[in-house]
Amino acid sequence: MTTFLEKGKKEAKMARAVLILVDVQNDFCPGGALAVKDGDKVVEPLNRMADFALRKGWIIIASRDWHPAETRHFNTGGGLWPPHCVQNTEGAKFHKDLKVEQAIVVSKGMDLNDDGGYSAFDGVTDIGMNLLRVLRVAGVEEVYVGGLATDYCVKATALSAVRAGFKTYFLSDGSRAVNINPGDGDRAVEEMVRSGVISLSIETFLLFRDRG
Numbered sequence: 001m002t003t004f005l006e007k008g009k010k011e012a013k014m015a016r017a018v019l020i021l022v023d024v025q026n027d028f029c030p031g032g033a034l035a036v037k038d039g040d041k042v043v044e045p046l047n048r049m050a051d052f053a054l055r056k057g058w059i060i061i062a063s064r065d066w067h068p069a070e071t072r073h074f075n076t077g078g079g080l081w082p083p084h085c086v087q088n089t090e091g092a093k094f095h096k097d098l099k100v101e102q103a104i105v106v107s108k109g110m111d112l113n114d115d116g117g118y119s120a121f122d123g124v125t126d127i128g129m130n131l132l133r134v135l136r137v138a139g140v141e142e143v144y145v146g147g148l149a150t151d152y153c154v155k156a157t158a159l160s161a162v163r164a165g166f167k168t169y170f171l172s173d174g175s176r177a178v179n180i181n182p183g184d185g186d187r188a189v190e191e192m193v194r195s196g197v198i199s200l201s202i203e204t205f206l207l208f209r210d211r212g
C-alpha cells in the first residue's frame, strides 16, 4: 500500500539535472555579427542531448545574449565587441534548428551599463527569476553546459555552476570557441577542468548513459 507520504514524495519528483544550451544564436553562427567558426555545428549534438534530457525529465535552459542597441558591452559604447544579439533582431534569435520548444529561456546582458553578463547565471527568465533559483527550486544536482562560445559564455556559465556546488559537465562537442587569441578555447577548457568541471563529449555520454 502506498502511504500518503510516499505518494507525496513521488509527486514531488525533482529534475535531477539540467541541460544549459548557451547562446546558440544567429549572431554567433557563421554569417552572424560575431560569428564563431563552425558555431552552427553545435546544433546537432546539442539536439541529441536535448532529446535525451527530455526523455529523462531534465530541465532544459536556453540562454541568450539579449542586449539593448546601445551598451557598454559593444565597441560602439567603449566595450570589446561589435554589436550583436540586439533584442528582437534576427541575430538574437536562436539558431532555427535548435530544439528550444521545451526550454526555459534565460536572457542576459540587458543592462546598459554592465559589460558583464557572460554567465547564464547572470540571466533571468521571462518572469524575472534568476537561473540559480530556478535550479534550486527544481532540485537540480547536475549541470550540463554546451554552446557558444567555449572561451566566454560557456566557460563563465560552467564556472558559476561548479562554484554554486553543482556537479558540472562541459559538453566538448556541443561547444565552439571564438579564439580571438589562438588557444583561447583550449585554455578555457583547462581552466574549467582545474576548477572542477568535467569535460565530456555528448557522443561519449550518450554511448554510456543512453540506455532508454
Ligand code: VGL
Pocket (backbone or CB within 6 Å): 023, 028, 034, 065, 081, 148, 149, 150, 151, 152, 153, 154, 178
Ligand atoms: C559571447 C562574446 C561576447 C558568448 C557573448 O556568448 O560567448 N561572446 N558576448
